[in-house]
Structure formats: structure tokens, C-alpha cells
Amino acid sequence: MNSEGPAATDGLRLLPFRGLRYVPERVGSLAAVTSPPYDVVVRPDGLDHLESSDPYNIVRLILPQAPTPGDRHRKAADTLARWLAEGVLAADPEPALYVYEQRHGDLLQRGLIGALALSDPADGIVLPHEDVMPDIVADRAALMRTTDAHLEPLLFTYRGEGEATGATAVVEQAVRRPPLLATTTEDGFSHKLWALTDPAEIAEVEKDLADRQALIADGHHRWATYLRLRAEHPGPGPWSYGLVLLVDTARYPLRVRAIHRLIRRLPLSDALAALDGSFRVRRLELELPAALDALAEAAAGGNAFLLAGDGSFHLADRPDPGLIARTVRADRPEAWRALDATVLHATLLERLWRIPDSPDEIGYIHDTAAAVAQAERHGGTAVLLHPVREDIVRELARQGVTMPRKSTSFGPKPATGLVLRSLALE
Numbered sequence: 001m002n003s004e005g006p007a008a009t010d011g012l013r014l015l016p017f018r019g020l021r022y023v024p025e026r027v028g029s030l031a032a033v034t035s036p037p038y039d040v041v042v043r044p045d046g047l048d049h050l051e052s053s054d055p056y057n058i059v060r061l062i063l064p065q066a067p068t069p070g071d072r073h074r075k076a077a078d079t080l081a082r083w084l085a086e087g088v089l090a091a092d093p094e095p096a097l098y099v100y101e102q103r104h105g106d107l108l109q110r111g112l113i114g115a116l117a118l119s120d121p122a123d124g125i126v127l128p129h130e131d132v133m134p135d136i137v138a139d140r141a142a143l144m145r146t147t148d149a150h151l152e153p154l155l156f157t158y159r160g161e162g163e164a165t166g167a168t169a170v171v172e173q174a175v176r177r178p179p180l181l182a183t184t185t186e187d188g189f190s191h192k193l194w195a196l197t198d199p200a201e202i203a204e205v206e207k208d209l210a211d212r213q214a215l216i217a218d219g220h221h222r223w224a225t226y227l228r229l230r231a232e233h234p235g236p237g238p239w240s241y242g243l244v245l246l247v248d249t250a251r252y253p254l255r256v257r258a259i260h261r262l263i264r265r266l267p268l269s270d271a272l273a274a275l276d277g278s279f280r281v282r283r284l285e286l287e288l289p290a291a292l293d294a295l296a297e298a299a300a301g302g303n304a305f306l307l308a309g310d311g312s313f314h315l316a317d318r319p320d321p322g323l324i325a326r327t328v329r330a331d332r333p334e335a336w337r338a339l340d341a342t343v344l345h346a347t348l349l350e351r352l353w354r355i356p357d358s359p360d361e362i363g364y365i366h367d368t369a370a371a372v373a374q375a376e377r378h379g380g381t382a383v384l385l386h387p388v389r390e391d392i393v394r395e396l397a398r399q400g401v402t403m404p405r406k407s408t409s410f411g412p413k414p415a416t417g418l419v420l421r422s423l424a425l426e
Helices: 045-053 071-085 133-145 164-174 199-207 220-233 268-275 288-299 321-327 338-353 368-378 391-400
Strands: 019-022 088-090 099-104 105-115 154-158 181-184 190-196 215-218 239-248 255-257 260-263 281-286 302-309 312-319 362-365 381-384 407-409 420-421
Touching: 019 312, 045 288, 071 088, 071 133, 088 154, 099 164, 099 199, 105 164, 105 288, 154 407, 164 239, 190 199, 215 220, 215 239, 215 391, 215 407, 220 239, 260 368, 268 302, 268 312, 268 338, 281 288, 288 302, 288 368, 302 338, 302 368, 321 338, 362 368, 368 381
Parallel strands: 154 239
Antiparallel strands: 019 088, 019 420, 099 105, 099 190, 105 239, 154 215, 181 190, 255 407, 260 362, 260 381, 281 312, 302 312, 302 381
16 A cells, blocks of 8 residues: 555545455364454353354454453454464455455445545545544554554445446456455355456546545444544554445445443333333333334334343333423434434433443443343343434434434444454555
């Protein structure tokens, strides 16, 4: 990658880089060394499963285990250095953009992995839609700083023409060639990767993206981390770019799912008692899929939440309008005020339950069954949410309005471990 400063542009600039990839002959299988993104791994069960799947699983870099944060980050850096020295990971011979395909049944997603020139929030080139937690940004920054690497790509989207033109045409041409790698992970997704090194193809991508803006679909904390580390390394250089997967959602629409809350120290009985008189609460003697259907039906008519933790489900909906008016900020667009995540944080967590917004108190879990299981196991309360539509997310982002943190989960997310970026190589 040319690490001169980003060229002046009103849009996206995605540059080739020398990807770090696993050497297939040195690992059990490519599937066994991959992982979901760090914040999707359910701990401790999912972490233990990944660590035991292969001694070189990427989770040892993105979620290293040690007594202190400093020890964890140094352990990751030492592990990365050892794997490079042993030939477990190796850099590709020349810079490339990488075409990445994920497929599962009828679902097909394709995009480009590259080093994206970082832009200032005021430029409006990259649109965040969620707030971030400073402690997570600090931890990710320390990990990237210590390893001198971007270990997993962020998921960004842009809106193309919906046809095979420009960058999308380059992607479609690439997938007709033999891939660099192909594997199928245990969740049933197949993954393929191709390298783009042809200057003409790279130029076509650059031309097409030059006037486009991107929505952060997944990776707000890591994007904030990129910006923090760029501020620590002023001037042109590798820290002026961040590893991303860029998907044209006009051609490959993403799925939008909710991220659920685990209220660690709030017993479900106390949570339900605090809602009395403020929400309609009904106990549902249903299995999880049917309970989620009931949540979706209720959410179509207004704010609704599914609470769990005692072996059954409780649907809370129809909040008191006066309570909402008193607890939700009035200086935001109506679409933001009506978000379930807004009402959850402003009305339930802050006013009714009085739960501090800290990682010790609130866990964020993508998988519904895992959220329910952890609440039941530890005597807490799981709050399951219905997903927000992508058009609402994008419109709020264009208005510069951020949603409450962890409001959405776009997917499918890129598998971590297929291609890494070493800043030391640039």
C-alpha cells in the first residue's frame, strides 16, 4: 500500500494492501482458525470453543486471555510475532484489494476488503449511526497499538446503482476466477477470497467510490479506534487507513438484526415489578421462536420488549405516553425518539430500573438464545429487541443523529481470520 496521505476526495478511497493470511499447510483447516468479530463471541462458552478448535485460532489475537489488559495486549502481540516467525501467517507478495464472498443457502454477499482512507466525521464521507463506549475504544486502541495490526475488517455499506457497474462490476468479474481460498465455517457459511492486483481494475474501483459515502454497518468502536490512533500518528502513513469490508447494499442487501441486553444484576422479578403501571406486561408460555414472533407483532404498533430470565417470556409493550415524554429527549427527530433502543436506555434502564450504563451491569449479546441462557444461568434479566429497518438507520445517520450504542447488528459479518493487515509492512 502507498502510505502517502489520502488524496483529496469527496468520497471513499479504498487502497490495496499486503494482506496477512494463514498458510493452509500450517493449520488444521481455514475454517478452524476463523472467528466471529470480537464483540460477537459469546464469553466464556464461545471463547473456550474457539480456543479449543485449533491452536492457531484467531481468537487468540482478538480476545487474548491474561490477568490484566496490558498482559492481554502484549500476549496478542507476542502470539502474532511468533506465528509470523513460524510461518503460520504470511504476507501476500504484492498489495491487493480482496473480493470477499459469503454464501449460505439463498443468501449471497460480496464486497471489497481494503485499506480505507480515514476521514473526519464532519466530512460526511463515513456515516456512523451508533454511540460508542470509551472503555471499549481504549481497549481496542491498546490492542491495535501493541500488535501494530488491524486484525479484523469493519463492515461498511454504500449504495451503488444495483447493477454490475463500476466497483461492483470488478467484483463480479473477479468471482469468475479461481479464488485464493475457499472454506465453510461451522455455521454453514461458505467463504471465498480473491485478490485484485490489476491496476486497471483497482483504478475502476477508485473511480467509482470517489464520490460515494459509506454507512458503518458493524465496527463503530473499531472505527473510533482508527481515528484515535490516527491522531496519535499525525502525518501521512499506515495509521491514516483502516481495514474495512465495503459492500454495495443496492446489489447485496444486508440483514439487520437487533443486539440484545443482559442486565446482569437485575433479577427478572424486580425488572417486571418496576414496569408495573408503566408498560403492559404479559407472560407468554411460548418457545423462543414463537415469543419472538409475538415481539415482532407488538413492535409493529410501538415500543415493545421481550424479557426473559425465569424460564418463560414476558412481553412488555404499550408504554405510558406521559412517561415516554418525560424520559426521552425532545430535541431529536421523531424516528430517533421512537426507537426501542432509545426507550430502553432512557426510560427502562435510567428511570425505571436505575441501572448504570457500564459493562459490569449491562452485557450486549447478538444471539437471542445465548442472551436468554445467560440470564437464566446467572439470575439476571435478558431484554430482547426487535430489529430496526436499514432505511431508518441510514436516514438518521445522514442527519448526523447517532442511535444508542449497540442498536443494530448488520450481517452477515465478515469472518475474522481470513485476511489481516500489518501496519509494520507499510
